[in-house]
Amino acid sequence: MDVTETSPAVRAGMLNAIADELTAAAGELIPQAMAETHLTEARLAGELKRMVVQLRMFSDVCAEGEFLDVRIDEADPGFVLGPRPDLRRFNLPVGPVLVFAASNFPFAFSVAGGDTASALAAGCPVILKAHPGHPRLSALTAQKVRSALVRTGLPAETFEVVYDQDAAVQVLRDERTAAAAFTGSFTAGRLLARIAAGRERPIPFYGELGSVNPVVVTPDALAERADAIASGFVASVSGSAGQLCTKPGFLFLPDGHGLAQRLGAAADAVPGHPLLHEGIAAAYTGRRAAVLAARGVSVLAEGAVETGPDGLSRAAPTLVEVGLDDLLDQRGALLDEAFGPLSVVVRYAPDRPDLLVDAVGELFPGALTGTVHRGAGEDHAWLRRLVAVLRDRVGRLLFDGWPTGVAVTPAMQHGGPYPATTAPATTSVGTAAIQRFLRPVTFQNCPPELLPAALRDDNPWRVPQRRARAGASLNWGNHSV
Structure with a gap:
């Protein structure tokens, strides 16, 4: 068969x-x-x-x-x-x-x-x-x-x-x-x-x-739950040693966010985790070095990649911070995915959110996910524009959560515009x-005995069949709104 x-x-x-x-x-x-x-x-x-x-x-x-x-x-x-x-x-x-x-x-x-x-x-x-x-x-x-x-x-x-x-x-x-x-x-x-x-x-x-999965935190969200944002971010970045395609690669926080110490301490508390194989270890080590060497970058948690007595490479989280202007200027060094426990915190001016929205649209043409953390009931014109910009550039748009953890369920979308995937509509x-x-195929005036089972009138497979009855076209458009 x-x-x-x-x-x-x-x-x-x-x-x-x-x-x-x-x-x-x-x-x-x-x-x-x-x-x-x-x-x-x-x-x-x-x-x-x-x-x-x-x-x-x-x-x-x-x-x-x-x-x-x-x-x-x-x-x-x-x-x-x-x-x-x-x-x-x-x-x-x-x-x-x-x-x-x-x-x-x-x-x-x-x-x-x-x-x-x-x-x-x-x-x-x-x-x-x-x-x-x-x-x-x-x-x-x-x-x-x-x-x-x-x-x-x-x-x-x-x-x-x-x-x-x-x-x-x-x-x-x-x-x-x-x-x-x-x-x-x-x-x-x-x-x-x-x-x-x-x-x-x-x-x-x-x-x-692959994907870098930007996360934007509004000032209202930061004021409401700074500790939860810090701990959730570090957990999402460091889980499985950051070897997840939905790891948040960039976290946008308002200037004066005050989370530097909390983020660094939370990341430093995460022990090194084995990387899957030496190819990943070598690639991650190279990306980490390039990020740390980029102009305008400051270190929140240095992390490390170390080889243990068992020969395994273990990575502890590395978090860095950069201003939005420096990210735009150093995009060649910073924007590529780091497949491992590394993420970039980006400061933006809360009094010029339009600049943030423009930058997100420019820097992230395609990603698997985009995330927005907002305050309770927060609604601004710039926030709506941010949502619209992200919607056009990601396959899954999250609110007040973290992108790691992909639910296996009918409505899940795990794909996004290029360069996240080669086929953004799937x-x-x-x-x-x-x-x-x-692949769809149409049979026209096919003799009943030659029809596939799914297309037969007796429907032996008992599958749903959508029928356009004879005469129905005369009433097309005559529906109540």
Whole structure:
């Protein structure tokens, strides 16, 4: 049985079977993940749960069938623009999908993570490029996935794994590959996107390339909850050693904020945390040095990157502060993402908030998230303009919170304008992620016996069908407001 021809009900069962298999294997998977990634047992247990929840969420998406977006226009000789043929439209799987696993989420964005779950839900075979940071965990997870596929009557070859980068590039160039999804560095993502676009038959490349996620605190918010803002910011920056794509990279505070000592003390109290691998450690060390050397920068918490007796690089948080004018002047040194526990506090003039709004619009053309902390009931013309500026530049706009922690839920948007992602109209988290791997097709005047099951009048798959009845066009526009 080919997964591309399976019913939504079969795919729902397949995804639940994978979730069951991975849940039962937690005692094998978590220790292996700890050994390779140096993440804590608690963090990995939570992430494994998230991976399973994602699979079950997409199982429900399949069971409901709405993702097929079935639309049936009945033949209508009296159609207002002239006779209309019988038209039936639905979504097909695009075909084999290449998924590049991420290093910082060895479960949720790796072998059986959201990209894999959404591609399988769409009915696409998956070729997974394992991340070199956790190869044994990848092999073990893939074994469980393939076992679940076989148990549900699908070929194990529905899910394949490659470990070599050259092999993955070869798959990306292969004419049978229909789409690719990537989470990783800007440099690697750009290179792979060019390959996908440069093929004889270009394919969509859904790349998440990183983000700096600006946070703006208004004077009213600072006056109301300065301590909570300081502690929340440091926790968000330092969690998982800052190795999160939603880490707040810039915190805008009004001049005279008075938080320098509190921020520094809170950051200094955070012990060094292992970085995922030496490639990340080297890149973070270089970015940290460039930021510390930039003109106009003052240090709030120096932090460090140190190698322990076990050979692991550990990073303690580094916080620096700079004025808005210096940030604008030193953007070349300061604006690139630092993938690790480093963030920049930026002072702005509270009596000229228009300058802040203009700078945010200029400095951050695309990010995964933007955050606004405001006072209770605070509402100004400049604040509304800030919200509008951020809305046009981010995929998720938060209020009075912190961007780390991405809810696995239908309405989540995890994507944003370039350079955060290569495909700003899509998401890699939430039920809308399935749309990346679907392609619409319309059947016109198709004989009933040749129609796909989803488009048949007897609807054997029992999926939602939206119908335009004959004669309805004569009343278009005659609705009550």
